[in-house]
Structure formats: C-alpha cells, structure tokens
Amino acid sequence: MDYIKEKLCQQLAIDYCCQVSDIKDDKNHFTEYEKLEGRRQFEEADDCVLKVIAVNGKLIFTGKKSIIEVCRKQFSNNLGNWFMDASNFRKLDEILKKDGYRVKTAHPFFIPKDDCVHEIKGVEIKKYNQEEILQFKDDDRFDEAFCFSEESPDVLAAAAIIDHEIVGMAGASADSPSFWQIGINVNKNFEGRHIATGLVSMLKADILKKETVPYYGTSFSNLASQHVAAKAGFEVAWVELITEKMDW
Numbered sequence: 421m422d423y424i425k426e427k428l429c430q431q432l433a434i435d436y437c438c439q440v441s442d443i444k445d446d447k448n449h450f451t452e453y454e455k456l457e458g459r460r461q462f463e464e465a466d467d468c469v470l471k472v473i474a475v476n477g478k479l480i481f482t483g484k485k486s487i488i489e490v491c492r493k494q495f496s497n498n499l500g501n502w503f504m505d506a507s508n509f510r511k512l513d514e515i516l517k518k519d520g521y522r523v524k525t526a527h528p529f530f531i532p533k534d535d536c537v538h539e540i541k542g543v544e545i546k547k548y549n550q551e552e553i554l555q556f557k558d559d560d561r562f563d564e565a566f567c568f569s570e571e572s573p574d575v576l577a578a579a580a581i582i583d584h585e586i587v588g589m590a591g592a593s594a595d596s597p598s599f600w601q602i603g604i605n606v607n608k609n610f611e612g613r614h615i616a617t618g619l620v621s622m623l624k625a626d627i628l629k630k631e632t633v634p635y636y637g638t639s640f641s642n643l644a645s646q647h648v649a650a651k652a653g654f655e656v657a658w659v660e661l662i663t664e665k666m667d668w
Contacts (some may be wrong), residue, residue, distance in 0.1 A: 424490060424531050427633050428657055431599050432473060436482045446478055448500075450492040453482040461571040462595040469521050470512070474500035475658040480493045483663075490515050504640075504659050516663060524664035528646070530636040530654035537625045538652065540618035544581040547626075553577050553591065564603040565591035575600065578622045580615045590619035592627060592634065599633050604648065620652040 429443040436443075437451040453468045470483035470491070478500040481491045494511065495503070509523045516522055553574045556562050566574045572593040580588035588606040595601050602623050604616045620636065627634035636654050638645035649656075 421532060421534070423531075424633055425657075426505065427533055427598060431460065431596060431633070432475065432480070432658070433459075434596075435460050436471075436473060436480045437481060437524055438482070442480065445477060446476065446499065448479045448496055449481070450488045450496075451480070451482045452485045452488060458596055458598070460595040460599055462567070462569070462601060464571065464591065465662070468663075469519055470516060470616075470663045472503075472512075472661040473658050474503050475628075477501055483640065487515060487519065494527050504661065509661075512661075512663075517666070520622055520666050521663050522666050524662050525639075526659060526661040527637045527639060528656050528659050529640075530649045531657045532624055532628065532634060532653055533655045534653040535623060535625050535628050536653050537576075538614065538618045538621045540580055540613070540615055542582070543587075543615065543618075545622070546579045546581055547622075548577040548579070550575045561586070562589045562605045563589065564605045565589040566603070567593050569593065572601070576623060576626060578619050578626075580606075580610075580619055582610065588615040590616075590623045592623050597632075599635055600627050602627075602636050604645075614651075616648045617651040620648055620654075624652060626655070 429440045432443050434456050435438045437454055438449050442449045468483055470487050472479060472481050479498060481488055487554045504526050513522050531655045541557040555565060558576050574591050575594045579586045587610040590602055592600040592602050602620055604620055606616050624634045636649045
C-alpha cells in the first residue's frame, strides 16, 4: 500500500519539522522543533525538548536548538537500525539532564499492509461513534482502547460482546487529521480467541474507508501486542523515542 507509506512520510515530516525528502533519504537529520499544523499530538510534551525517530534505516532528531546541536555532534554518524539501545538512552539522558529532562520511552509503530478484516466467530460486534464513546469514560477496562484526550480525541470504537458482556474493545484516537491510532483491550478470560486481531482489523478497515491512515503502537517487550498488529494486517514502519520532564 504505497500511498500509505507516502502519507507516512508526509506526517513524519510535519511531526519532525523537516521535508518529505528528509524522511525518504538515507541521511540523519537534526531540526529545531516547532508546533506545526497537522502534527500528531498523542503524548506530545508541552515543550518538546527532544524526540527521535528511526525510519528507513536512519535517524531524525527534533527539539530544543541547544540540545539538537549537541545531538548533531554526537549522533551524526549513528545508524538508525542500531540506535534504540540502552547505551544510547544513557547518552541522551546525560544530554537532557542539564535541562531537567530524560528519556521517557521508545515504541515501535505499525501501518497497514492490507485492508483485510478478520472475522470473529461466535461474537456480537457493536460499533461506536465519537459521542457514544463518552459513556466509557472512567471505565478502566478500556484504558488502552481510549485516552479521552482533548488533543487526541477518541473517534471510533468496536466492541466484541459475548452473552451481553463486552469482552474486547478497540478504539481509535485522532492523533492528527490524517493519522488515527488504534488501541485494544481484551478481557483476560477471553484471550486466545482472536478477538484483538478481529477488532483491530475491523477498525483498520473502517479508518481506511475514511481516507485516513490507521496506525498501531506498542512496547518493544509486548510481543503479544506485536503479534496482534501483524495478524491484523500491519507492518512495522518506524520507532519513536520521546522525552519527559524529570520530577525533582
């Protein structure tokens, strides 16, 4: 799905304050951060001092000018494929601590490779729009499906229901006008029935019909979640590191 990869390059260029050609080439880039219209706002810091992506085998850094200049000197020749290691996180922490920041986390992110939907047998499916999702606010069963954020509003959801009980919920947040992120919760008593794969693939297809790009993020160590992404028709496209203010 080449058009999705093109949209990804456009989105990352906005997020990282660079040109689309900078995303596509094989060189590392270092830019001063500014809040551009159309950026993804999920987990965005109030003042982004540093964030980094590994994409297409290289790195793109954006953030506070003074920090970016230090990173340029230290990481200009680093390969993206090997950057997201603890040793580099420690180096970044040393750079960041002078400004009272530290590495928060790094996640792999996935984009669709197809528009297929995986049916879930013996399960009722119910879908919710943006207004209907509000009924689940403060329901901790769905902490991964919904974020209830003003910056990244929850816009679509699909639930799996067995015997009148919601046993799985997938939700999509509008992190930017063109990229919506999918999250998923499944009741532990119903794991292994491909509920997560089915719900994620359903939302993926619904979002694609809106000419919007669904994407999926998870932890490096959450292998079950990565398997869901793969089975639901997603492929890994980039890894993203974000930072946070230290608590003194």
